[in-house]
Amino acid sequence: MPYDTDVAQPGPPHGGPPHDGTASNTSAPLLRATGLTKRFFGNAVLEDVDLELRAGAVHGLVGENGAGKSTLMKILAGVYQPDGGTIEIAGERRAFGHPVQAQQAGLATVFQEFNLLPDRSVAENIYLGREPRRGALVDTGAMQRDTAELLEGLGVVGLSPQTVVRSLSVAEQQIVEIAKAVSYDARIIQMDEPTAALADHEVALLYSMVRRLQERGVAVLYVSHRLPELFELCETITVLKDGRHVATRPTRELDEAALVRMMVGRPMSAFFPDPVPGTEPGAEVLTLSGAGNGYVDGIDLRLRAGEIVGLAGLQGSGRTELVEGIFGAQPFTRGRLELQGKPVQIGSPRQAIRRGLALVTEDRKAKGLALNQSILDNALGVVRAVFPGRTRTARGSMPGVLSSMAVAARGMDQEVQFLSGGNQQKVVLARWLSTNPRVMLMDEPTRGIDVGAKHSIYELMRQLAAEGVAILMVSSELPEVIGMSDRILVMHEGRLAGELPAGSSEEQVLALATRADATGTTPGGDAA
Amino acid sequence: MSTSTTTTTTSTRRRAPITSTGIVFVVLALTIVAGAVLTAMSGRNFFSPGNISAILTGTSILGFIAIGQTLVILAGSLDLSVPYVTSLTSLVAGVIMAGQTSNIVLGVVVALGVSALIGLVNGLVVTLLDVHGFIATLGMGLILAGYLATNYKGSAGSAPRDFRLIGATNIGPVPVSTLIMLGCALLVILLLRRTRVGHHLYAVGGNREVARMSGLHTTTPVVLAHVLCSVLAGMAGLLLLARLSVGSPTIGAQGGYDLMSIAAVVLGGTVLAGGKGNILGTLGGVAIFAVMDNVMGVMEVNPFLKDVVRGVVIIAAVAVYARRTSARPPRFGKQPLGDRALQEAS
Numbered sequence: 001m002p003y004d005t006d007v008a009q010p011g012p013p014h015g016g017p018p019h020d021g022t023a024s025n026t027s028a029p030l031l032r033a034t035g036l037t038k039r040f041f042g043n044a045v046l047e048d049v050d051l052e053l054r055a056g057a058v059h060g061l062v063g064e065n066g067a068g069k070s071t072l073m074k075i076l077a078g079v080y081q082p083d084g085g086t087i088e089i090a091g092e093r094r095a096f097g098h099p100v101q102a103q104q105a106g107l108a109t110v111f112q113e114f115n116l117l118p119d120r121s122v123a124e125n126i127y128l129g130r131e132p133r134r135g136a137l138v139d140t141g142a143m144q145r146d147t148a149e150l151l152e153g154l155g156v157v158g159l160s161p162q163t164v165v166r167s168l169s170v171a172e173q174q175i176v177e178i179a180k181a182v183s184y185d186a187r188i189i190q191m192d193e194p195t196a197a198l199a200d201h202e203v204a205l206l207y208s209m210v211r212r213l214q215e216r217g218v219a220v221l222y223v224s225h226r227l228p229e230l231f232e233l234c235e236t237i238t239v240l241k242d243g244r245h246v247a248t249r250p251t252r253e254l255d256e257a258a259l260v261r262m263m264v265g266r267p268m269s270a271f272f273p274d275p276v277p278g279t280e281p282g283a284e285v286l287t288l289s290g291a292g293n294g295y296v297d298g299i300d301l302r303l304r305a306g307e308i309v310g311l312a313g314l315q316g317s318g319r320t321e322l323v324e325g326i327f328g329a330q331p332f333t334r335g336r337l338e339l340q341g342k343p344v345q346i347g348s349p350r351q352a353i354r355r356g357l358a359l360v361t362e363d364r365k366a367k368g369l370a371l372n373q374s375i376l377d378n379a380l381g382v383v384r385a386v387f388p389g390r391t392r393t394a395r396g397s398m399p400g401v402l403s404s405m406a407v408a409a410r411g412m413d414q415e416v417q418f419l420s421g422g423n424q425q426k427v428v429l430a431r432w433l434s435t436n437p438r439v440m441l442m443d444e445p446t447r448g449i450d451v452g453a454k455h456s457i458y459e460l461m462r463q464l465a466a467e468g469v470a471i472l473m474v475s476s477e478l479p480e481v482i483g484m485s486d487r488i489l490v491m492h493e494g495r496l497a498g499e500l501p502a503g504s505s506e507e508q509v510l511a512l513a514t515r516a517d518a519t520g521t522t523p524g525g526d527a528a
Numbered sequence: 529m530s531t532s533t534t535t536t537t538t539s540t541r542r543r544a545p546i547t548s549t550g551i552v553f554v555v556l557a558l559t560i561v562a563g564a565v566l567t568a569m570s571g572r573n574f575f576s577p578g579n580i581s582a583i584l585t586g587t588s589i590l591g592f593i594a595i596g597q598t599l600v601i602l603a604g605s606l607d608l609s610v611p612y613v614t615s616l617t618s619l620v621a622g623v624i625m626a627g628q629t630s631n632i633v634l635g636v637v638v639a640l641g642v643s644a645l646i647g648l649v650n651g652l653v654v655t656l657l658d659v660h661g662f663i664a665t666l667g668m669g670l671i672l673a674g675y676l677a678t679n680y681k682g683s684a685g686s687a688p689r690d691f692r693l694i695g696a697t698n699i700g701p702v703p704v705s706t707l708i709m710l711g712c713a714l715l716v717i718l719l720l721r722r723t724r725v726g727h728h729l730y731a732v733g734g735n736r737e738v739a740r741m742s743g744l745h746t747t748t749p750v751v752l753a754h755v756l757c758s759v760l761a762g763m764a765g766l767l768l769l770a771r772l773s774v775g776s777p778t779i780g781a782q783g784g785y786d787l788m789s790i791a792a793v794v795l796g797g798t799v800l801a802g803g804k805g806n807i808l809g810t811l812g813g814v815a816i817f818a819v820m821d822n823v824m825g826v827m828e829v830n831p832f833l834k835d836v837v838r839g840v841v842i843i844a845a846v847a848v849y850a851r852r853t854s855a856r857p858p859r860f861g862k863q864p865l866g867d868r869a870l871q872e873a874s
Contacts, residue, residue: 099741099743100741100742100743115738115741115742116738117731117734117735117738117803118734119730119799119803119804120727120730120731124727124730128727128728128731128738128744129728129731129739129742129743129744130743131727133724136723137718137722138721138723138726138727140722
């Protein structure tokens, strides 16, 4: 049995046949994955992981970023091929070489980044590749009708099959994705953080869809960072950590504290370095009042020298757009921006850099680095472009900067594409440090990098704060926000929902981010 | 929130703004109005049967090629070899027909066969060798240009009288050639809207990875688009043969059909990156060019200025489309009315 032996399982006895078919959780598992292992360049990102899903049951999957959840899902979906282990569906051994094979086997996946064509209609997206035909022609009428029926069966009202996907809200697109999965007659549906970008009344709709799937006997694998919803939806929860299976327990035997302990596996405080002694918040360096652009509005924000302020919120809540607004990439069209108490207009990143701002972008590959250029060229990119006079100095100090951050590379002429994610991120930081910024905006500074690199980035942030740099850090990882921030700002739907002091709990942050406080409790939405 | 939770946010479906095809036809209407006024100022009648016929005649050649180009662009590729295909087919068909009515069918079949073959090669190079359509068809265009220059020193072949009628007959003010072009357009529209491969063409052009993940053969639609594009360029070559009664190795290049067709497609609202657009818009784009050419011809505008005006129109159109796409609704922002009502109720 793949389960922890110290926990009594409601499942069938070892190797025994299912007693009866009445209760879903006593039947044989619909999906049984055993010993799944995946390595990238020799590093195991998933090692010997077992998972069992049962018909009509929702199975939660949790773990910190980098714990291997996505890898596990992608193996099940046929995107990755495992280096070890087996997958059985309804007792039959399966190997998926391609996502389509997984779909045909009845296993559908709703990924976080949607697999939809924005310029095609809902019906065309759902039936892509399987368009119903009458004779040689696509039966568009039948396609519309089937789609309408499908949506109705899932309890969705008012979503026209003819609507172009681009004009839908994120939640509606989510619904289309799920409907597409269901339309494959999927017996197993895995969902990757389906509520990550949803507002709470939309979450309620999603819950009711998940419950309908459950009633239909579908096995659901539900990945989420939002612990309360796992407790609400799931019968069983599996915890992964650092690519390994930690535990699989029935939800009723767990509470949030226990779950967090299993996920983190260590006391949180040890991981995040303490502030450098003597770091004191200084003068106000950045002030926003009533700032807004096309994405965010009514932003009032103060940032003081030597402060690390965390900016939390759900995906799509406008965090990135806010820092891009400050940085002039999506300039504010309303409100006031002051630097050191002086009102300024920042209309472009160039102006922002000249005024002592720096932005470590969320997507270092697309917006942060020229991958096929050398470390040195990347690290000097901004100085060369904006402060050509300082290039010589920056170049002279670069070896020291890079080695102080312990960038592991063959030499400064190595192309950055050959570096690990953590080292790439250090090059991005080196580039900004060489401009001597007074305000450092960091958008997901540790996304997708290993623990060691994370730690050195945290230490660097503490160091910068001690030198009087003001840091505004956007992060989706709540432990990071809580562990590093002197204050935490939380965004919700393009506005600041509130501010929390250092040491606040994940629940407090989530409550603001999802506005659970505004509507009372976590949305139940159990349509009676 | 019990039953209301199942209502999605669509109860207040935002009113659809004018589609890009809509804009194309608004622009066409404005062009016609402006053209009519300018023509009247020159003392002529824009709407006279003769002038209408002249404008429609002007649409057919570019129309054929632009329809094909639309397919290729929708599929995420590009075809720069079309003018040479047009020249080649006019020669191949003209030489085979050699003035004999009995050879018409053979000439047409061979000419279209040759163009289909060229399109097939284009499509296979693009899909199997993974060479971008821009380069693949640029290369094919150079090869054909070289072949034409070395093997044909000037006009060759001759179209029999019966074949020439296609280029000269009108039904009312409408030339037969235009009707054939519109017939082809109709078939292609049917292909795009009502066949699987048509749907898949949009999918592959829109996002190849999504198409692949949905289990599509991602090569088939692209190859088909290239074949049809070449065949339609071949049709344009046949029509030119009928009009000029001889095949010409330079006629395609003179027309600048490669870039003009791309311009017409883009003017028609099709996105150059693929996956979005339609034939109707392209026809609108072709018609805008035809009206502009006609009016500037009537006004005896010098040829250089003509090109300037065309250039300005293309750039202005694309700038307008770009503004429209960047002015998309923000990812959030104002909540739909239904949501707010829901929140207040709870």
